[in-house]
Amino acid sequence: MNKVAVVTGSGAGLGKGIALQLAKDGFKVVLQDINQDTLKSTEEEFKNDGYEVTSIAGDVSKRDSHTEFVKAAVDHFGQLDVYVNNAGIDIVAPFIETTEEQMNKIFAINVNGVMFGTQAAARQFMDQGTKGKVLNACSIAGHESYEMLGAYSATKHAVKSLTHSASKEFAKENITVNAYCPGVAKTEMWDRIDAEMVRYNDDMEPGDAFEEFSSAISLGRYQEPQDVANLVSFLASDQADYITGQAIVTDGGLVYR
Template sequence: MSKTEGRFSGKTVVVTGASRGIGAAIARRFAREGAAILVSANEARVEEVAAAIVHEGGRAASFLCDVTDKAAVTALYDAAEAQFGGVDVSVQNAGVITIAKIEDMTEADWDTTMDVNTKGVFLCCQEAIRRIRSHGRGGRLINTASGQARQGFIYTPHYAASKFGVVGLTQSLAKEVAREGITVNAFCPGIIDTDMWAYNDAAWGKLLGSYEPGELMAEWVRGIPMARAGSGEDVAGLVTFLASEDAAYITGQTINVDGGLIMS
C-alpha cells in the first residue's frame, strides 16, 4: 500500500470543471485515495468521468452545473450531501479562456470569463463554506488560479483579471474561516497538456506569428526549466496534498505548479 492510499476514505469531495483535463485528473486522484467524488461540469461528458471512476472501483457521481448560477450551485452541493454525506473538500476548477486582440474582444467575452472564472469560484466557495460549517469538522477549499494570476499575458486581459481575482478571493476567505478549521488555498498551473492548451497554442499561435499547430507550445515548453509540459496528474498531486492533513497549517496560499516557469 502506498503511504497516500486511503487517506481520503470517508471524505466527500466536489470537483467542478471535471469533465476533462485538470479537473478530471484531480477527481481520479481523489477517488484512488478513497474519497467519494461528485464531479461536475456544464457538459454531459462529465458523466463519463464518473463512470470511469466507478468502473475502476471508486465512488463517484456526476452533476451538470453552471457555476455562474447560484441555484445550480446550491443544487450541486445538495446532490453531494444526498449521495455521499457532508462535503469535506471542494475544488473550484471550472474555467474558460478566449484569446483576442483588445479591439476584437467583446463585452460578452469579458463578462463570460469573469462570471465563470471568478464569480463561479465565489459562489462555490460560499456554498461549500456553508456546508462545511454545518458539520463542524473543518474542511478544505482549493481554487484554480493560473500562471496569469502571477503575470498577465498578451491578448487575455479578461482572463488575467479573472485569475488575479481568484487569488484575492482565496486570501480574503482564508482569513475569514481559518479559526473554523477550514483552509482556503489556490494553485497556478502553467503549461499543462490539456484541451485548453491545445486551444491556447492555436489561438496565440495565430496572433503571434505563423505557427503551425503545436509549434508555439513547443517553443514555450523549451523555456520551462524542467523542459516539459505538465500533466493533469502533476496538478492533482499538489491539490490532494493541499486537501490532506499534511497541509493543515497552510492557508491563504497560492502555489505554482508549472515546472519552474514562473518563480515567485
C-alpha cells in the same frame, strides 16, 4: 477514509485528473461538468474502476448551482470535506479586440464561479460544524499577466485575491482556502490557446505557441494532469491543515514567485 470531495469541471482535462487522484486517495467524489455526455462517460469510467462517485451537471457561473452541487454530495455521501473550484475557461484575443460579451462570460465562470462555490462549501462546513477545505484553480496567469490573455490573466489574479480574502474570513471556522496554479499542460484548453495564437499571428504555425511556452520550463517538459493532481491531493489532505491563503505554483519552473 470517509471524506467527500466535489470537483467542478471534472469531466475531462485537469479536473478529471484531480478527481481521479482524490478517488485514489480514498475520497468519495462528486464529479461536475457542464457537458453532460463527457460527465457521464467519466462517471462510468470511475465506477468501472471501483471508485465511489456520483455526478451532477450544471453551470458554475450560477450561484444556485453550487448549492445543488453541495446538496448532491450530502445527499449521496452524507457530508462535504473538500470543494475544488476547478471549472474555468480561456479567451485568447488582442487586448483592444476583447469584447464585452467575452469579459462578462469569462468573469462569470472563472471568478463568480469561485466566489459562489466557496460560499456554498463554507456554509456546509459551518452547518456540519467541521473543518473544511476549499481549493481554487488559479494559474501562472494569476502571478504573471500574458499578451493575448489579458482577460484570462485578470480573472486568475481575481481568483488569487478571492482566495486570500476567503482564507482570512473563514480561518476562525477552521476552513482553509488555497489555490493551485498550473502552468503549461497538453490539454484541450492549451490546444485552443495555441490555435487562437496562430489565428492572430501570421508568423506562427500550429504548435508554435505551445512550444514557445513549454520550452521555457526549467524541468524540460510540459505539464501532465497528474502534476496538478499531486498538489491538489496534498492540499486536500490533513497534512495541509496549517496551510491557508496560498496560491501555489506548479509549473515545472516557469514563473518564479
